[in-house]
Structures are given as structure tokens and as C-alpha cells.
Amino acid sequence: MSDSSPSPGLARRTLLQAAVGTPVAAAAVLGAQPAQAAEAADADSPRFTLAVVPDTQYLFDEGGSDPEPVRATFRHVVERRREDGIVFLAHLGDVTEHGTATEMRQADDVFRTIDGRMPYSVLAGNHDVSGDDQRGDTPYLRTFGPRRFARSATYRGCSPDGYHSFHLFRAAGRQWLLLALDWRVSDAGIAWTKSVLDAHRGLPTILTTHDLVYPTDGGGAQLSDHGQRLWDQVIRRYDQIFLALGGHYWPAGRTTLTNDHGHPVHLHITNYQDRYYGGAGMLRYYAFDLARGVIDVSTFSPWLQARRDPTALEAETHELTGDTDRFTVELDFDSRFPPAPLPALPAAKVVIPGTVAYWRFDGEGLTGADGSPVAAGAVARDLSGNGNDLTVTRLHDGPADVLTFSADHHRAAPGHGSLRFDGGQSPDRGAVLRTSATAPLTRARFESGYTIETFLKLPDPFTGDHAFMGILSWEGRSGDAGKTSGWSPDEPTCSLNLSGERFLQFVVYPVDRDADPTSWSHALPVGRWTHVAVVNDGRRTVVYVDGSRIARNAAEDSRGITTLGKPFALGGTQFAEKYGQGYYGWLGDTRIVARALRPEEFLTR
Template identity: 35%
Template sequence: MTDSIRKTSPLSLNELQGLPDRQRRALLRAGLGLSVGSALLLAACGGDGNDAPADESGAGGTPVDPPTTTPNPDEGGGTPLPPAVASFALAVLPDTQFYSRYATADENTQFQRMYGSTPYLAQTEWIARHAADYKIPFAIHLGDIVDQQGKPAQWEIADAAMQVLEDAEVPYSILAGNHDVIRDVDYVNAGSQSTDTDAQRTLANEPYLKWFPTTRAARQATFGGRDSSGFHEFHIFEAEGQSFLVLSLSWRVSDAGIDWARQVLAQHPTLPAILVNHQLLNIASDGTSPLEVPYGLMLWDRLIKDNDQIFMTLNGHYHGASRLTKTNAYGNAVEEMVVDYQMAYMGGNALMRTYEFDLTHNKIRVLSFSPWVPSKPVEALNEFDVAVLAEDNQQFEIDIDFKKRFARFNPGFAAPAPSNQPITERVKAALLANYTEPETPDQKPAADTEDYPHVSSTLAHWRFFGGAADSVVPVGYVVPDETGANPIYRESLVFNGSTIGQEGDLTWADDHHHLSAAPGSVKFSSTTTKPLRMSYFTTRSEAALNTQTFDSGYTVEAFIKVDASWTASQNAWMNIMERDGRRGQIDGFTGGDGEECPIIFAVSSLREVQWEVLPGNTGAKSPTSNWSGEIMAGKWIHVAIVNDPVRRETVMYVEGAPVLRNAAGGVGIAYRRATDRMVIGGGAYAGQRTNGFLGQIGEIRLCAEPLPASQWLTARRSA
């Protein structure tokens, strides 16, 4: 396979001088002697698919190929080349589910409308374009190909993206994640193997097997076979004169599937093996440390620990990135790695990985990057558009003496003579050569309690400060509305004859979001679902806000901090704010749960911020929803929800960044009765109080128009 690799050389001084100044400086910083070959140099004029020259704007553009001649150090042509190595790289695609979903017409083609391109295609096109340059013999998909397995449009997006690799003859492995199968039930213990594995599925009904059948997999040059269910497959690829086995197991592998995997390894006893699953290693609450889970431990016991060939595992499913080194039954290391970016900005922002196997220096170099970010239109970029991740859990090296590690089963393994420049640094240099990450806006803390934009369309603005830190907010306490029209009151501890709270559960706090002009917050403590324990505020039944329909649009803002003690079992779906009333009793209601309220501003079981409303339009109406990615507990965030009736869309922003999962088509907000109150820190279901908030709220403001960020509470007042 190495014969087909195109030989490339770095830029000469003359050619470097032909580039714009900013691009030249970027290449010098990256190291001129690095051979960029046909690597991705990106123009800064938008993602319209044309090979346009770079301009001076510093970001964005479409892929173009740089010149490829060698500088002469004696003539001042750059720094010497780094020593050659014998290496190759694997390209890895973590969960692509949101890329498939939000590129569909059903979801308002959100990527195309914002950027004129889509992240999934950006990933596979990058692999196809650079497989030769970066010696990528194989690509790996970690599962969750789509988000909703029952929607063909999402499979069509995935199908087109993976077809790019097939057309370029870049082989890949693929597997079904939990979102790709009809029944998504997690593994708990050994008894779980009797239900909801591949053995219990009706194979003829599974969309994954229709879109990615065995016949399609067999077209890959590396394909070795699938098990009888069709869910699990293996491949053998060659690189640097050596063969490697990739064993790819779909969600909830059955006992028979594990037996099949063991047989594959036994039939290829000399091949180093990479085990790929959707689920195996998790990530601890600190966001970086590894956390083992029952399913991964089961696979370790039944497949990994006594199969010395498995030296590395890859999985997605869990949001973030981590790694763990374990020791198998032979005393050898097994490197376990998890990566999934779906809850990051833009559903992952096309972040992917390369794993460079440097056989010369006995290292695996891991790089996390987005090939899509540098190609976005300049005007669409913000501080969340990071092309290369630099954190220790995103970019790292693993020391591995390949010959020693594989000696027991493959004593003949040896590195060939060095023949290429290191790959990882070339990838980084090419990505950043013509891309400057946007600067973080200069946001200043408030100078005083009034240092924020006062907006004439404000309907209600509650600011939670006034008492001494840790002192109790007494029942009946009135939090004024800055407009004077809609004050809120701490409600009774008793609801429908049952005590559901304690007075000490609601206290003042002196901390707040760094951009909030309110110098404190209110803290909701000891909140649980079972038994129900909650404290909350409400408007009065006669408040004008209760009947506001927001026909001209709206902007809702809140500063919140989820408590570090939050758990999904006790605090899932906790409410920041709701409007009382069973929405099923509102004229025109269709679809969804009629026992829910017409406004739900909540935190989900995955710690996503949810904004769900029943629109106020006449005739039939169904709830519309916005969802953030996973938010961190113990950290202040600002949330803004902006409804624009002209564009007929609602966009949620978290810390200033638009989220991916936004709603289209909804105008206004319905209400059931004029006496149905607004609730802060709690909600209702079927007329009963439920889902109290756990954490802190600093401010909430509702305005009757769509506001730009310059008028949000995070901005400062005009001079």
C-alpha cells in the first residue's frame, strides 16, 4: 500500500513568498520544514465549494492544495526537515448522530442554512482527500450513525457521507450504536445478556442492516466478514508492511457475538487487534478521568483480558474524552480510549481524530481536530470554533514498544525503514496554516447593579439578591419585578395538603455569573423527586404576564448554576421556569403529552437545557423544543432563548453560542387560563407540583421581542 502514497515536499521560500502575509506567518510558526504536501490549506472566503485564494481575514474558506516543492536550507528556504519516520494514521469518526439529524429538512437543514455545508460530509471528504498524503489506510466509525433510527432522511445523510469514502476507495469499519437500533436498552449485569442484544432483534426490521448491510461492507477491500446477525464485522488492513485487525462490535453484542469475535481472533492469531465498540469506557464527573462501566467490564472479562492480540480499544457513546491503560492476563498493556463530541458546540463541530502509529519511535500520537471549522464562512465563526483541541485528554502520545508488545503472538513484527515525515504535526500545520481562531469577545463584568441594557420591551425581570448569604428566603417573600408589573412570591411549603418543602431549602447566596449585574442569587437546596421536596416562586393569579402570548417574538434569559450534587435519578427534568396549565386543554393542541405545561424551561436527565413551548398560533399546534448540549454542574451559565416571528425560528444560546438543536415554525406562546401562573424553580405535571430546581438562579428576564446579543443581560449599558 505504501507504493501508492504520493510523495510530497514542503514549500520553497519563493513559493512561501507567493502566499498572503498571514498565511506565511502561520506556516513559519508551524515549522516551514514540515512537508504539507497536498494537505488542507484553507482560503478565508467562505464555504462555497470553490478553490478560492486566501484573503487577509484570518479564518474560513474552502480547501485548496498548496505548492509542493522542497526548500533548500542553504538558500534560506526554511528549517531542515524533521527526521523521517515509518508511520501511518487511522481516521476515527466519533458519534455522528446530530450531523445526520440536523442536516435533514425535518430539522430545518440547520447546518446548510448557517454554514452552507455539513459536518459529516466535511469529515469524510477530508479523509478521502488526504488518505494518501497522511498515509491513512483505514477509517473507523464509533457508532450512533444517526440520532433517530426510524427516520430515513437521517440515514440518507449518513449514507451519502460514508459513500464518499467508498468512492475514494478508503476502507472503513462501521457499527450500530444505541441510536441505530430499534430497542435501546443498556446493559446492567450478566442477566442483561438474555434481552435486547443482537440475538433478540428482528433483523429484517433493523434500519442499520438495510442501510449498511453485509453486501455493502463486503465492498471494502479490507473486509474480513460479519457474524450471522450482520451487526458485527472485522477488517484487516495493511500499513508499513504489517497487517492489523479491526474488530467492530455493535451495540449490546450477544453471547454468540462474543463467541464469534473470539473465533475471529483465533483464526488470525498473529495480528495485532483494535477492538471497536460503541460503549466500553466512560468518563468521570471531572470530565477527563476514566470511569469503567458494567458493559465494558463484561467485555474485558469475556473478550479482552485473555486475548493478548487486543492492544487497543476505541468507543464513543459517553460525552467527552478519556483514556485508561489496563493490564491483561499476559501482563501487557491495553489502551482503552473513549471519545464523543456530540454534546459539544454544533453537535460536535465535526471534531474527529487521527491516531498516528509511529513505528520508528514506538508511539501512538492522538490528535483531535475539526476539518470543517476552517472552511466555515468567516462571518459565521465565533470563539467556540476551535480547529485543533489542545487539552491533555484531546491531544496526547502513548508510549508503546510495538515489537515488544506484539512479541508473544507476532515475533516477526518489525518497523520498516523510515519513509515519511511525521503525520500529526503535518495535519496540525495544514489545518492552522490559513486559519486564525476567532478571538473571545471582550466581555466586562458589570460596574454596578444597573450596568446592563434596559430594554423597553421587558415584560418581567426578576433579580435574586437582597438577603445575607446563607440566610433563609422566608415563605411569602416577594421578589420584585423590575418593571413593577409581575412580582413573584415564595410559595407555601404545603401543596394540596402535603408538605413538599422545608423553609431552609431556599436561601440567599452571594455568588453569581461573572457577567450578571445582579450581585447575588437564590439557592434551591435538598431538592428531590422521590420523595418530592421542592421550593419555588410563582406570580400571582392576576399577573399580566400569565396571559402574554409573545406574538411579536420574545427573548428569555436566565443565569443558572446546576448544583454539583445533581443526579439524574433525583433531579432529571428539574424546572427553571414553567407556565402552569395542562396544555392538552388548550384549543388546537395536537401531539405530545397533554399533561405537560405550555412553557417548559428545564434541565433534562442528561443535563441538557430544554426550552419547550406550545406556540400561540391559531388552529392546530404542536409543542416545539430547543435543546442545549450537556451543561456542567457547579458552573454558572447564561441561557438566552430568542424567538423571531419573521424568521419563524427559535434559537437557544448558551454562554453566547447558538445551540444545534433549535426549533422552527413556532410563533408566540399559548396559555390555558388567565389565572395559570408562572412558576420559578419548579413546575407541574397533570396539575401536580413536581421537578423542583436544584442549584442557583441569578436573574430571569422576559422581553416581548427578539433581542440581539448586544441587548442581553451579559452586555453592558450604553455609554
Template identity: 35%
Template sequence: MTPHRSRHRPSALGPAARGGIALALAAAVGLPALAAAPAPAAAAAAAAAPTAAAPADLASRFTLAVLPDTQFYSRYSASQFVPRYGDDPFHVQTQWLADNADELHIPFVTHVGDVVDQVGQAGEWRAADRAMSVLDDAGLPYSVTTGNHDVRNSADTVFDTSYDLAGEPYLQTFPASRATGQPTVESGTDRTGLSQFHVFEAEGQRFLSLALPWRASDETLAWANQVIAAHPTLPTILTSHEVINIATDGLTAVDTAYGERLWKSVIAPNDQVFLTLNGHFHGSTWKERTNDAGHAVTQVLIDHQMDYEGGDGYLGLLEFDLTNGTLGMQTASPWVTWKPSETLTSYDQPLLDGANQRYSVPVDFRTRFAGFAPDFRAGSADEPPLNERARQMLLDGFTGAPPVATELPGGRADHTDVDGTLAWWRPGEQEAGVLAPGATVADVAGDADLTRMTHAESGSPTAQDGDVTVVDESHPLSSDGAGLCFANADKAAKRFSALTSPGDTTVDRATFPDGYTIETFLEVDPSWTDGANSWSKAIVRSGNRSQIGVPQTRWDWTASPAALGISNLKEFQWTEVTADAGKGDRTAWSGEIIPGRWLHVALVNDVDAHTTTMYIDGAPVLRNATDTGGQTVQDGMPWLFGSDWVDDAATNGWNGCIGETRVVDHPIGADAWLTARADLDALTVDDPGTEVVPATVTGSGHPGATVTLSGAVDGSTEVAEDGTWSVSVADDSGVRTAALVRALGTGDAEAVQSIGTRSGTAVPFVVAVADAGPVDPDPTDPDPTEPADPTPTDPTPTDPTPTPGDPESPAPGDDGTVVPEPGAGAPTAGAVRPGGDGPGGELAFTGANGLGILGVTALLLLTAGAAVLVRRRVAGLPRTTRTDQ
């Protein structure tokens, strides 16, 4: 095996960072993460070398190892994993189990089926054989069973006894002799060789492991009952590829029709069966169910094929604590800690600690088994907590990539804006409800609004107006918050609806010579069926491949140049004709998706790397397109939403919803995707700290965000589409805000940018009074900046106190102000006191008959709220005394 290269390196991350996860969203909104689920900081903190357990922690314990569906590891071992890493996850998993069987006290390993993905591909069986041979060589016993991908005919109505056994590749790789050759106490198979049993020993007790195939016949179920009856005192673990399912919430266990067949035929009647294990359905869950004897049966589902890299090497470590009476599950990945450190991403987490990924089930083994094994006893209490030991082993020296956390949007404007955006369709621009034929979905970035076709235009004879609606639902990370939903699609009934772009816009003609990024949010309706909805399309660049230079092919020669849809196996498929149409098409595939869940899909074409990568909720899928770049399209043909386009006609409608969708003319990363949030810290205030405030405060920010000023000035505004904003410090009538009036001099202020519930960091700035230019005075007021008229307007002049020596000169004050004679009365109108405005004086508004012109002017200015200008106006007056009343 290639040497380990990611452990025993100095850690650049703190414990919390090591325990992080690619998309923190999954935990926040209750969705299953495609990448690893969040791990608590405490888990990552346990990175020290294993320590000896305290005597109180010792108990009778062993670990049952569970290998979930390995189909993608086998399929892509030779083409993807080995060239990229030097090994594949399946082989690394079994090698780790073999290396640590003694340390973790593992007496047995069980595989839940779907050993390979394509039953007819010999290379996949070679990869599976190579991996399981590690356990053979190490003498670590195991069982294997068939999943639906491991048999040539997986139809529900075809049972194991109906197979052409000589032609089944599974039996050529895992014949009955391989099962009976396991180093267990006892083993055997049924007539077909597809079912097997093993008796293994742990902690001084014996357990029966029973592995049943994909679709067990009545004959096989009878054999299973006979095996149990032949071992009447043995607690029994039943493994089959399908037993229980997982609900659309990604958490709740639900029963299945085939699981009910097993329950009624084998599990419930046999009190010995206390535990069932299965895969097949994507996710992790468990439940307890009461059997015919009134006792609990623990049922466990574990399947990670939809996680990053087809499962990222996760397996189950099921710890039996016979002393304390618990079954403890830990989901762990030896592949993550084995991978070269330079290849690690934020999706690579050694441990999954989310709901149903790490848990403990109380089982009083002695009481539970008393009815058939009254002598059952725990072994000697000499084992430490084994799952804790496994955690320490995996985390010891592990340095992972930094986690990527994604915040929920604060509002509709809480998104990134990207240069080169050719089209951006947002259903949330429309009111919720039926989108009637002829109605549109706006392109907020360009001129390619989508218009719903009339039924005649679409060619569907059965479509109804109500088949297309706008709903206030979407992926939690979509700031648009709305979806365009297509209902009642049925290819047999030719019922479908479609929206179309104009066909002659920039995005219609785009061939992407510099690559592209196409993002959307999709939901497959829970009513989806293979018969009605397989190979349907959500988003299509319509046209006909046979007319754009694509060589004739067996499939899809008259299909559209590019399309995003779903296969008969509920896999997302992106297919495109590259810039070199002679190469034909290139495809990228997801794993099987779960209906009823919104998913973010990003398609990123890198012309330099010649790749198109599909990301599902941020995780790159395993099967991506290579030797590609740009697109060849058909002139004049539009984009379609909601249906396919084949043989020059719309067909096969989407059964589900489409959220906001954006097309960018170059590849962009996750930090600029629609799932990323606006940078609310990117806020500027023009000339910050200049101590000057004009009539408005201006700056730049995120379009659609709200900028709020506080402190010495107040007010708020929305950032314009061009990214600029302006807050007036005067209202519509020209009255300055009270805060500014109070701020005569300088004062501290700050600006904060926010979108709904999210706010950025405050930007501080300093304000001071400034001359904002002339304020239109009352037309009856004289302009105080003009020279004073020496001729009094009142026949009774004010008698100023003369200054000795020169009646025309001002009084001999230090500051040149007019000062009354000692003992004189109050100053007359227009007098300025020392220490006030101008060179140290203050205004006083008195006189024999009321205010003088200066006083009236000042009062008018103050009344108008223009206190900012008062000091400058008065300070600029000539130092002569006006006596006008």
C-alpha cells in the first residue's frame, strides 16, 4: 500500500478547524450534507496519541466493522482513484481494518452489498477482489452480500433462485468456497451461493451473522430460518442490502416493502435476530422495532455513496459494550487520513458526528438474550472504549484542509455579483402563484427573459395552465428564495410545459471560449417515477446535434447540444457538445439524488484544464467530463426551462422545481457562487476622516444593501445598482438633521451595511461643519455678504457709543469688537460679545424695536435648520456696526 502521507505533520489548524465541515448549512437547516457532516470541536481536540483508559472505563467490548456500498470505489478505482492518489478507498478501508483489527478488537467485518456499480465490468470486480483479499490475507473473517448493482437482473420481481447462476459475475469473484473458507467458527451458504452465514466469537460468546441477497426467494428465506433454528442459542445479526429506508428529512428511518418481507418472514418470528444492517438508501439512520416476542430489534442503515468522492471512504464501527449494555456507532474514514495531505479538501473529515452518524443505543444484552441464551454473559472487563480509541488513531497527527462555512442569506440582495454574468433568472421577481402561458421570469442581468410557451407552442396536448407555478420555496442558500415548479409531467401522456429565452440574445449565442459557470438550484419532486420522468430535462440549450457537426451516434444524435437533466437512476446528468463538435458530447454525472430536497448544482468549465466539473451542494461529483472546453450551439435556438428538446421539438418535462439560475462567461469558484454571501464589509465612505461633511454623505457598497449612518449624523439609504450610495443630511425641505445641528464642530460617526438579518463591520468616520454652498435666503432679506448700506432705513438712528479720538473707529477692544461703555445698558442689535463667533464673539439679538437685519437673518437661518452655516456667515461680516432696525 502507498505509504501514509497525511499524518504526523505539524498542524496549521486549531482543534475547532480540524473538526469543521465543508458546508455548515447541513447542520443549520437539517439537510444531509453531501460532504462530511459537522464534527464537534471536542472530536477534533482528541488528536493526541491514545492514552490508557482508567480502570473505571474498562469493559467487555468488541467492534463489528460495517462496509457500506463500495460501488463507486470499484467503478473508479482504475480510472480515477489510482491515477490520482495511488490507491482507492475500498482497498484503503480493508487495509486499515486488517492493520487495526487487534487494536480495535474486530472479530468480523460485514459488507452490506453493492460491491460494484456495473455488474458487467470485469475491472470493477477486480478492484473489489483486490480490496477484500486484504481481509483474506489477514485472516480477518467477513461476509459479503449482493446489492441491486451486483446482479444482472435487479428487478423486484426477479428472485435469487431465478438467476442464471453460472453467468453471475458476483459468484465468479465471491464463490461459495470463498465464503465457507472464512476463519470463523462455522460457515455455510444456501443453494445459490448468494446467501451465507458465519458464526464468530467475541468476548467469550458466539454470534451468528446471516447475509441475505438482493431479492431473497421463499426458498432462501426458508433456508435462513433453518440456519437460525440450527443455532438456537446464538444472537443473530442479519445483513441485507435493503431493509429500512430513510425519509426525505434525511434523518427518519422508514420501512420498505422488501424490508417488510424480511421482517415478517425471518426477523420478527426469530427472537434471536436483534440487529439488522443494510445500505442501498443514501444516508444514515436507525430505528428500533418490536418483534413477535415483544423485544427490540435495532435496525441500522449506513450508505455514503452520495458523499464526496463516492463516499470518501466512510465505514461503520459498531462497538458492542457488553458490560454497560450499549451499541455505539461511529462513522469514520481511514481513506481521509490516508490521502496525501496536499489533496485534502474541506470535505475530507475523518469522523462524522452528525445525527445518525455517531450514536449509542442502549441494549441490555443479557436481558435481551435471556429467552434463548440464558447463559449469555459479558467477557472480562479489559477493553477501553473502542470507538474513542479509533477516533484517537484517526485524528492523531491529522492535518486537514480548513473548513468552509456558508451563512444563510439575510435577504434577497445577499448574493455575489460577478462580472461576465450573461443571464440571471430569478423566479422571486414574480409574484407567487400560477405562471400562465405568456408570463415571464425576469433575467435580472441581461435581456433574456424567459417566457412560458403556450400549450400549442410547446406541443403538449395535455398541459394545463396550473402545471407551472412560482413558489416561495427554494434551497436555503438561495437568496432569491423562490422556485419555478413544474407539476404533472408525464412522458407517456405527453404532458409537459416549458419556458424559453428569446433565442437571439447574448446568452443564447454564447459559445464560452473562456469557459463558463452555470449554476442553478433543483428539486426533484417526490412523485418522480422512472416510467413517467426518467431522462427528463430541467435546463436545455435547444437545438439538434445532427445539424451542428456531431458525428452520428447510436444515442442522442438529434438531441440538444447541452442539457441538464436526470437519468432513469435518479442521477443528475450534464451533457454538452464541446467547441470541437467533432468530438461528440461530454458528460458529468452525480450519484443518485433523493427527491424532495433542494440541491445547488454548479457546472464549471475550465478550458485550460479541459474539464467540466459538476458540483452538488458544493461537493464535486466523482464522474466529471474531460477533454472538453466551450460549447457548440445551434444559431437562433433558445434556452429552455422545464422540458427537453429532441428531434426539433419539446418533450419530456421536468417533474420538480428550478430555482434561480445564473450563467457566467468564465469559470468561478465557490466564493463567488450563488451560495456565497455578499461581502458586507466591503463598504466605503468617501473621504473618510477628512473632518468635512457636505450636504450628503456618499460611498460605495453592495447593490441592494442598506447603509445606516449613526453618531454625529444619522440616516439610511439603499445602495444603488451601480454600487454607490448617498445619504442626505437634510430632509426634502432642506432642514438639516438634528444630529448634525448638534454636531457644530467635529463629531464621530459610523456607517454599517446590512442585508436583512446580516450586517457588516462598522466603518468609522469624522464629521465637521462645512460651507455647503449658498442657501437661498428669503427674497426680502438683504444679502449679508454685500457691503452694508450706511444709510439707515429708520429715521431714528441707533446712537452708538463713540470711541474717544475717532468717532468713526471701533472701540479699542483687543478683538476689534464693539464694546459698550462701562455702565451702559445691554448691547444693541448686532453687537458681538467676546468669546462668541467671528474672532471670538457670540451673537446677541436685541434692540429697541426687536431684532436687527442681522438678527433676523441669523434667526431665519437657524429656523431653517441651517446652523451649520451660521458661524461662517457671521464670521464673514465686515467689522462695522449696522444700526438698522
């Protein structure tokens, strides 16, 4: 930023440019590459961090500079790359104070410390360059142009002028697009930016530039003249852009605007050059947590945090905790950017050694138009080849739409279809899919262990009384098997149910004792697919929800499943050998294996 006070109408300098960007081929990166890259973050974890470095101009000033704070920031990012899940570092421009060759050499020397060790982007600010992105050659371009990034794993190309670049990085099991735009974007730059976005439709996108929004009272922010141009011509039109970051102005601020698609876009100022020691190499973490649907933002100076005996100024600046420096952004990533379903798998890939039964609902006899009724008597074949076919029965003479085919499915499910059950109480209604009384599954005892898996989804809103609806079970009375220690001799010998609080209940009567070890989960979510696995190793049972073991697993020993030669059923649980309500929600691929599986062997792949 300039040394004068920020003004929304002040013409700062421009951005980069246009035309489809393609990676620059095999040109040598400026500076020597370190021998070994830092250990990368886990690309499949739902948690990762984008590191952001704003205006460093006062620390690269040939009139009197000290680049050590920036060097310390880069060292911190490399050292903490794995622990903090840092997948990328973005600089927001105004690298130097005057943009001279001397200052660029100073910056080059510091940035060399992360070349090849941390993927990053740099863009030009008004103190690095003048004019818009058609300015031609500059010391900045010779230092931070395409040649520098040619070997970067995330770099995918630049605009013809060399001042704009785009990067793809992998995090949380998906790809993300980051645009690094010059401080003044020409019409050519706008066209290039659109071409990149058009070529990467659907990728969640972070836009970085130097001049975007300026601060208003109370920590807010408002589009600057240049920011308004970007908003009108690019940001508001492309729904994939959810976060836009700029520096240039101070103090820090933020605002949220609604794009043309009705979705929020978060726009932030990150700049601390007005703070002690020119910002002291201030670093901002954008810590993404897709499991919680949030981005946790924090701001600190690694250089100042390393002080053993800090002065008062150092102590008050090493970490910033104001409302514009430390906050949380809520964003439902899966809703805004639904992950693409994994390709369907043939049954042969799913029928692993020990598979007793495997059913999916995208095959002959069950499929039709989305929402079409599934007829009574329709058969879901046991794709394990063991003869445990399931036949549809509507309970209590229910209507045809009590069971329908659905194209909806868990993104990782091998089969791309499901069944929608519309069971309920008052009056009892539902549908079940049952094996025959002679199917092998009716007699299996699983004394060496077992794994029972299914995909389920509860409706949102979850209306009506569905307390203790059955998901799957074996028919028959536990009392007829000589089991008297449980809640009632009229309950079945094994069932998976859902309580009124939406807690899973897995209850089983083992073959070797009169006991009913019961496991209870937390409240299951509504409106999204959940994978459930019940795993028994021949001694104890552990229930997993979405690959995580629950806390309230049964403490008692449990070997095998007591069966009475009666059908296995999906979609309901008997009491006193009668079905009441049926299941309410979706059920997808279901598999039973006669051994304990590890989580990495589950149907979720």
C-alpha cells in the first residue's frame, strides 16, 4: 500500500491479464532448488490450511529494510507444513517498497528458501509495479514471473503478459483453484481470468489480488473501485468463487456479498504493514475444516513468537485476536461444492473373501424412474452368489409409494442407487426386504466374527414419530432361543435400530451366553448419507459411523449371532414376530462379511 491514508477512490495499480494460460514448459526456476521438499500435508484429510502473507514492502526497502521476519515466516510454514496441514501459501502483493531491481534481489533471496519446499503464489502490488497488467517487462516480472513457478507442482499457467497465474492444489480429497491476479486487471486480464474459470467449472476457487476491498467502521469492508470491477465482471458471475482476499489497505476488515447465484462470497482485507516492525512478517492461517463446515482464521507473527524475552511491543503484536484477525467463516462445502460421486464398482470388486451377502439397488428388478414405486415381490439379488436374495413385502397393506427407487446414493457407494422407505407410526406402515426361510443367512452363526455394513440417509426435515424404527434385523423371538436376560424375550436375536433421538442401537444375542450386548451411537445427521459398520472379531463388537468408532460400544464379550432359521430383513425389526412401523429414509448398498474388516476395507473404499 502507499504511505498515504487509504482512499476508496484512489487509483492504485492494475492487475494481470487475459488469454488462456498454459503452463510454461521446462524453463529453469530462478534460484537453486533445495535438495529436499518439506513433508506434504495429508491431501485427504478434511482439515487443511491456506497460509497467507500480506504486504511485506517495508521489509524489502533498500532505504532501510530487514527481511528476517519474512524469512522466519517462511521457515515456520515449511517446518509446520505437515503438522498444520498447510497446502499452499499465497502472497497478496506489495512484496517490496519501490519495485527496484535491488529490492527484488533481496526478495528473491528470501523466497528461494521456499522454492521447491512449499507451493506458493505471488502477485504484484502497486509498490512492485505501475500501470495495468499490460505494462511489459519489470524487475518484478523478471523475479516472480512464469519462469519461477515452472517446476511448481501446483502451477498451471499464466496470462500472456505473465502477471496473472493460476494454481491447482489438492486438499480434503478434492482439487482447489487459486487465482493470483495483478493489482490492476486490464480487459485482457479479465478475459484470461474468465477462461481459466470456464476451464475449471465446479472447482472451489479462491481469488487473490492486491486491491479488493477497503475498511469501513466496525471491522467491515467495502469494494474498492478495482474490487468493484472484479466483482461485476468476474466474482459475482462465477459461483465457484467463495473467498476473495486482498491487501493494500489497512486496518484489516471483511464483508460478505451475495453472488448472482444466491450464494455468499467472503471478501477480506489482510494487511498489517501499519503494525509494529512493518507487520513483522505477519502470517494469516485460513484453517479449513470441511467436517465442521468452517474456516477458522488466525493471525500471528512467527518471528515475534520466537522471542524469548519480548519487549512490550513485541508481546502485544506477536498474535492478533481482534474480530477482524481471528474469526470463523461458516460454509457448507458439501452443499456448495458437492463432491463428485466415485464411479460405480462391479459387484466382483465388492464381494471380497468372506462375503456372505451383498445387495445393491441399481440392478434389474428394482430400478426405474427416480421416485417410481418398487412392486411387492420384486427381488434384490444377493450378488455374492450365496443365494440370500431379498424379496419386497409391503407391510400392513401399505400404498405403493411406501417403497420407491431412488437415484440418490452415497458418493462412495459401489452401487449408484438406493431404496427410499416411507415407514412410520400411527398407523404403522412400511416395507421390508426379506430373505427366504431357507436362505443360508438364516442359519449363519458368525462365531469367528462378522462385519455388517450399510449406507443410510435420514430425511431432512425428519418429521413424524419414528422412535426405534428398524434398519435391519433377523426375525424371531430371542426367548425362543432361550435368551431371557434382555429387555424382552419378544425382541429379535439381532437388530440395528434408530432411537427417537436418532441414536443407532445395535443389539445382539451371542451364541455362547444369555446376554444382549448393546451399542449406542451419537445422534445421526439428517439430510446426508451416512455409512454404518458393525464389526465383531469373535469377542467384542465395535460400531463405526463414517469410519469412526463410536464411544458407547458394548463392553460385554460377544461371540457370534444367535439365529433361529428365520429370515433376515432390511427395512424393519419385528417384535413378538410382528412388524410395526417400517424404516423411514434411504438405504443403499448393504454387505455382510463373515470376518472382522478394518475400516480401510469398508464399502466406502
